[in-house]
Amino acid sequence: MDAELRKQRRLAATKARRNVFTETVHPKSYFEQMTDAEREAFFAREKKRSATALKQRKVRKTILTALGLMIAATISLLALVPIFFTFLNSFMSSDEIINNYSVIFQSMSGHNSSGATYLSRTPVLKLIPEEVTIKQYTTLLFMNPAYLFKFWNSIVLTLPIVGGQMAVACLASYSFARYRKKRREVLFFSYIILMLMPFQVTLVPNYMIADALGILNTYWAIILPGVFSTFAIFLLTKYMRQIPSGYIEAATIDGATEWQIFTKIAIPLCKNAIFALTILLFIDYWNMVEQPLVLLTDTELQPLSVFLAQINEPEIGIAFAASAVYMIPPLLIFLWGEEYLVEGISRSGIK
Amino acid sequence: MGLSDKDNSSFPKETETRVRPGSQLPSEEKKPETAAAKRAAGSAASKTKSKAKVKAKPPKAHKSADETAGKYAMSVIPKAYETLIPDDIPEFEDTPERRALVEKRKKGHFRRKLRDWGIFTGYLTPSLLGVMVFFFLPLILLLKTSFQKSPTNADFVGFRNYERVLTNAAFISASKNTLTFALISVPLAVVLALFLAMLLNSGLPGKSVFRSILLNPMMVPVASVVLIWQVFFSYNGVINGWTAQLFSWDKIDWLKSQYAQIVIMLLFLWKNLGYNMVLFLAALNAIPSEILESASLDGAGPVKRFFAIKLHYLSPTIFFVGIMSLINSFKIFREVYLLTGDYPFDNLYMLQHFMNNKFTQLDYSLLSSGAIVMCIAMIIIVGILFYSESKFDSDVEE
Numbered sequence: 001m002d003a004e005l006r007k008q009r010r011l012a013a014t015k016a017r018r019n020v021f022t023e024t025v026h027p028k029s030y031f032e033q034m035t036d037a038e039r040e041a042f043f044a045r046e047k048k049r050s051a052t053a054l055k056q057r058k059v060r061k062t063i064l065t066a067l068g069l070m071i072a073a074t075i076s077l078l079a080l081v082p083i084f085f086t087f088l089n090s091f092m093s094s095d096e097i098i099n100n101y102s103v104i105f106q107s108m109s110g111h112n113s114s115g116a117t118y119l120s121r122t123p124v125l126k127l128i129p130e131e132v133t134i135k136q137y138t139t140l141l142f143m144n145p146a147y148l149f150k151f152w153n154s155i156v157l158t159l160p161i162v163g164g165q166m167a168v169a170c171l172a173s174y175s176f177a178r179y180r181k182k183r184r185e186v187l188f189f190s191y192i193i194l195m196l197m198p199f200q201v202t203l204v205p206n207y208m209i210a211d212a213l214g215i216l217n218t219y220w221a222i223i224l225p226g227v228f229s230t231f232a233i234f235l236l237t238k239y240m241r242q243i244p245s246g247y248i249e250a251a252t253i254d255g256a257t258e259w260q261i262f263t264k265i266a267i268p269l270c271k272n273a274i275f276a277l278t279i280l281l282f283i284d285y286w287n288m289v290e291q292p293l294v295l296l297t298d299t300e301l302q303p304l305s306v307f308l309a310q311i312n313e314p315e316i317g318i319a320f321a322a323s324a325v326y327m328i329p330p331l332l333i334f335l336w337g338e339e340y341l342v343e344g345i346s347r348s349g350i351k
Numbered sequence: 352m353g354l355s356d357k358d359n360s361s362f363p364k365e366t367e368t369r370v371r372p373g374s375q376l377p378s379e380e381k382k383p384e385t386a387a388a389k390r391a392a393g394s395a396a397s398k399t400k401s402k403a404k405v406k407a408k409p410p411k412a413h414k415s416a417d418e419t420a421g422k423y424a425m426s427v428i429p430k431a432y433e434t435l436i437p438d439d440i441p442e443f444e445d446t447p448e449r450r451a452l453v454e455k456r457k458k459g460h461f462r463r464k465l466r467d468w469g470i471f472t473g474y475l476t477p478s479l480l481g482v483m484v485f486f487f488l489p490l491i492l493l494l495k496t497s498f499q500k501s502p503t504n505a506d507f508v509g510f511r512n513y514e515r516v517l518t519n520a521a522f523i524s525a526s527k528n529t530l531t532f533a534l535i536s537v538p539l540a541v542v543l544a545l546f547l548a549m550l551l552n553s554g555l556p557g558k559s560v561f562r563s564i565l566l567n568p569m570m571v572p573v574a575s576v577v578l579i580w581q582v583f584f585s586y587n588g589v590i591n592g593w594t595a596q597l598f599s600w601d602k603i604d605w606l607k608s609q610y611a612q613i614v615i616m617l618l619f620l621w622k623n624l625g626y627n628m629v630l631f632l633a634a635l636n637a638i639p640s641e642i643l644e645s646a647s648l649d650g651a652g653p654v655k656r657f658f659a660i661k662l663h664y665l666s667p668t669i670f671f672v673g674i675m676s677l678i679n680s681f682k683i684f685r686e687v688y689l690l691t692g693d694y695p696f697d698n699l700y701m702l703q704h705f706m707n708n709k710f711t712q713l714d715y716s717l718l719s720s721g722a723i724v725m726c727i728a729m730i731i732i733v734g735i736l737f738y739s740e741s742k743f744d745s746d747v748e749e
Contacts, residue, residue, distance in 0.1 A: 205489030228481030
């Protein structure tokens with residue numbers, strides 16, 4: 001090593017020791033190398049580019065939104081068609097209906113399908129009736145007492161089940177939610193399994209017990225098992241477990257009894273869920289077909305849902321009006337309680 | 352957290368004696384011994400015993416470290432802590448009154464526990480009673496009948512009824528149809544509902560309008576729309592007319608061909624998509640947006656974000672929706688019956704048809720063994736679902 005290099009190094013070391021910084025020359029950036037004119041041109045170019053990019057993004061977004069809207073609109077239309085169709089057809093005169101649809105029902109189950117093949121005519125799907133009458137409704141409601149009786153049967157079966165099941169479920173789910181022990185959990189799990197059991201399984205026991213109690217072929221045979229169905233308990237318990245325990249503790253410290261906690265805290269907090277469940281249960285039992293078919297052999301007692309399926313050719317003139325009237329109560333309930341329903345359903349899914 | 356949090360303050364505090372650590376007054380030397388003796392005398396319940404054991408340790412350590420205790424006692428216990436311990440800790444003599452008091456408290460504790468239990472059982476009673484009478488008891492009865500020759504003839508026939516059911520052609524085809532329907536329609540219902548929910552959640556205008564429109568079919572009774580389905584899908588129906596006009600296809604008898612299940616599936620989807628979609632919408636809104644944001648900043652595209660983040664947050668809802676759809680798919684008999692009556696086309700013959708027709712034939716032993724078989728199958732399916740859910744959940748969370 002020669003002396004020159006050593007000297008330089010010593011100098012560098014000394015400088016470093018004394019914290020003396022020597023300036024180093026940085027290379028100029030691309031931006032700094034440009035002249036002013038170039039810089040301006042660059043900015044203009046960039047502005048243009050970003051503007052087009054933004055525009056493109058906007059266009060793409062509108063196209064996507066339009067596509068999504070179209071898909072959603074199509075699906076909603078499909079969802080609404082059967083309902084609209086029923087209502088619109090219910091204002092047709094019965095002659096028009098028979099003209100339009102008798103072809104269809106000739107090929108239905110009651111008839112020999114080989115006979116129907118000779119008919120080459122296809123029905124026309126008519127949305128708007130040629131003449132608007134409410135004659136179907138008047139014949140249905142005033143000339144046809146059987147129909148009104150069936151409607152009344154539906155109400156008599158549905159309302160007690162919904163009311164009773166909600167009352168039982170409120171009490172039971174409060175108990176399940178408030179008092180969690182291992183044995184209770186086992187019981188709760190068996191309730192869940194019972195809830196998941198399809199009708200195919202529970203209907204036989206229902207039949208046997210109704211037979212044993214001698215309530216077969218009466219409303220009670222459907223109402224009683226319906227009241228003790230565990231579906232509402234399952235969902236309400238899920239909901240009640242979300243109540244913060246602090247509320248209950250505060251109430252206990254203030255000297256509330258168990259009944260007061262139940263009526264003043266648990267029930268009001270679960271109000272929405274209870275509304276939602278009531279609506280859900282109402283639809284479910286308004287719809288029921290299986291239980292009355294098996295447990296009510298007397299056709300006089302059967303609800304409208306079973307009756308509607310058996311409407312055949314001679315009554316086709318009023319069938320649409322009958323269907324329309326049957327779907328009005330649930331639709332009204334839906335219009336009234338949609339928020340509750342949506343919230344109740346949403347909360348039931350999230351753990 | 353929830354209603355169920357029990358308060359742990361049930362154990363009476365007075366039986367514990369606090370020994371002031373570090374203070375070595377000669378008068379206090381006796382205290383641990385008396386306290387231990389008292390506890391040994393009064394320890395009947397197991398809880399008190401365990402506590403007594405814990406409490407019995409400090410005196411022993413105290414004696415062995417007798418000389419050194421005084422030296423480091425002050426250094427270990429901070430002065431501030433010293434002031435927190437009051438000088439006049441009440442000490443309980445082992446008197447008969449005291450024993451009576453302890454007994455009374457124990458009794459009160461027991462009574463309170465009993466009262467709690469009574470209240471909660473009381474709330475449950477109506478439901479429990481009804482469920483016992485209308486579901487559990489008959490199920491046991493069913494089990495009994497399934498081993499009998501007939502309900503009136505109580506001869507034990509072993510598994511012969513089960514043999515009869517499992518070799519019954521109608522039962523086999525019915526269960527096959529029901530299972531195929533569930534296997535195809537449940538995944539379809541889940542996936543389509545998820546797709547719809549994502550579509551509505553992607554910033555479409557009029558989201559709530561679409562939501563209520565799609566929820567509408569749920570409210571409409573099946574019996575009311577059956578007529579429309581018949582208008583569309585019967586042999587001389589509208590769909591056949593359209594396909595004949597547009598593509599000049601041959602007419603298909605939709606409800607009496609291998610396409611019959613498709614028609615029923617359409618009805619099923621029409622009815623259930625709205626409900627499932629609302630569930631998914633709620634779950635999608637519950638996903639924390641920061642995570643999605645940070646993922647997109649890190650360069651994850653929409654597909655990656657869906658599979659890596661959203662799907663994990665959605666998994667409990669997917670299971671819930673799956674279970675609900677499964678239940679509903681077993682209820683499909685309703686639609687089939689309303690559309691086609693008691694004896695539909697072969698591939699629409701559901702388990703419920705089998706049951707209904709056996710009811711009319713009054714073959715109860717066959718019926719009950721069939722119900723038991725179904726019950727067991729259902730329990731197995733549900734068990735698998737719950738098990739996989741718990742497995743999957745533990746994988747996903749944390």
